[in-house]
Amino acid sequence: MSVFHFQQFSVQQKQSGMKVCTDATLFGAMAPVAGGERVLDIGTGTGLLSLILAQMGVASVTAVELDPPAAAEAAFNFRSSPWSDRLHIVQADIKDYAEAAVDVFDLVICNPPFFQDHSKSPDKARRLARHNDSLPPEDLLAAVDGLLTPKGLFHLLLPMHAVEDFAALAQSRGLNLHCRTDIRGYTRNKPKVAALVFTREAGVLMRRTLTIYREERIYSRASRYYLSDLLLRFATVNE
Template sequence: MSFFHFQQFSVRQAQTAMKVCTDATLFGAMTPVAGGERALDIGTGTGLLALILAQSGVASVVGVELDPAAAEEADFNFRQSPWRERLTALRVDVRDYAAKAKERFDLVVCNPPFFQNHSKSSDAARQQARHDDNLPRQDLLAAVDRLLTSEGLFHLLLPTHAVDSFLDLAGGRGLYLQCCTDIRGYRRNRPKVAALVFARQPGLVARRTLTIYGEEGGYSPASEHYLSPLLLRFASQTGKENHG
């Protein structure tokens, strides 16, 4: 059975089309948590982002997932984690959830289907996970608008080529870009994905580029800063810091 082991939790990913990857892990690790927030993970998949948020100190996380196999896997991962009392996996379309939910969230995160009008995988589950046919971005934004508190933040991971068009759609929903972090593998690479933060009030936009790997191999200092509380390779280092 396929597992990805982190320092404080493990992710079973045998039934889920999209596996744990560096971009998604880094995106979750970059999401700032003050502590005590109510969070929503749209398209939770294995539950990776929800688990990272729970480790970071949110009070509760609801992970919604349309695919039944992925929802079952997220539920399993939540129940096996140290934060099972704070994590809920729901097999539901976020549009239906938003129409009925009474709760609003301080933090909404989403690593959505990446490809729009691109060539499609022959694997049906992987296709659903990677394409936005089942959740058009207008519908995603409508759900976020309904579920986010007035002071809440919406964190989104997108391919860089999709950012500009998404910003236009978001502005129409009263969601304004607060921060954009372009993520690239090495300094010689062009960024392929961007981590975006939206708020309900417009303001100055912080922009930066984060490089995952150092030129000599291994993680860069910036990515190590975010990933060191999570990845097993940094476990001894984290232990020394906690007991130093």
């Protein structure tokens, strides 16, 4: 599907290596947004997360994307949305952007390339999007550390096998895991990914498990809570 339609916006996804999926959409909808935040979206791809956060009421989003075709596609999606004045695309390596940046952000969000040491796709765009060769954890954390406000939040999606090592590395840089949501498809499944929120302030870790479906093609109450304002299947219910 080259275009994915949501209730209030659409995502063209011909060029980006990572297409719209339930995990990414849910992750974006779970972002810790109160309204009015300045947001940095690292590795925006199609711009999906930026668009979701714009709908949620953030003040502005700066979306950084390394791959030129994906950045161009995100720019198109931004221009086509109701929030074009709040969405800004930067085609750059996040390391270079962080070195030159003068702005800091209340919220940094990232669905990073995390398939390190797995077999690689022959498609260059998909390979860039799915492997961390271009964005090792150390480089990601260094960028976040320099771009996050003192009371800012870092929202990250990781596969389960990467969570513990990343959290330990983040803590060594003064970013503490504040909230962890393990996400599974059904109650019979083990979680495959976790949505993580880091803060500079130390505190008690809040942890939970979120199940996407209660049965085949039927969303759970928890996932529906987050997705009901986004997915077209819920549009008639919300009218």
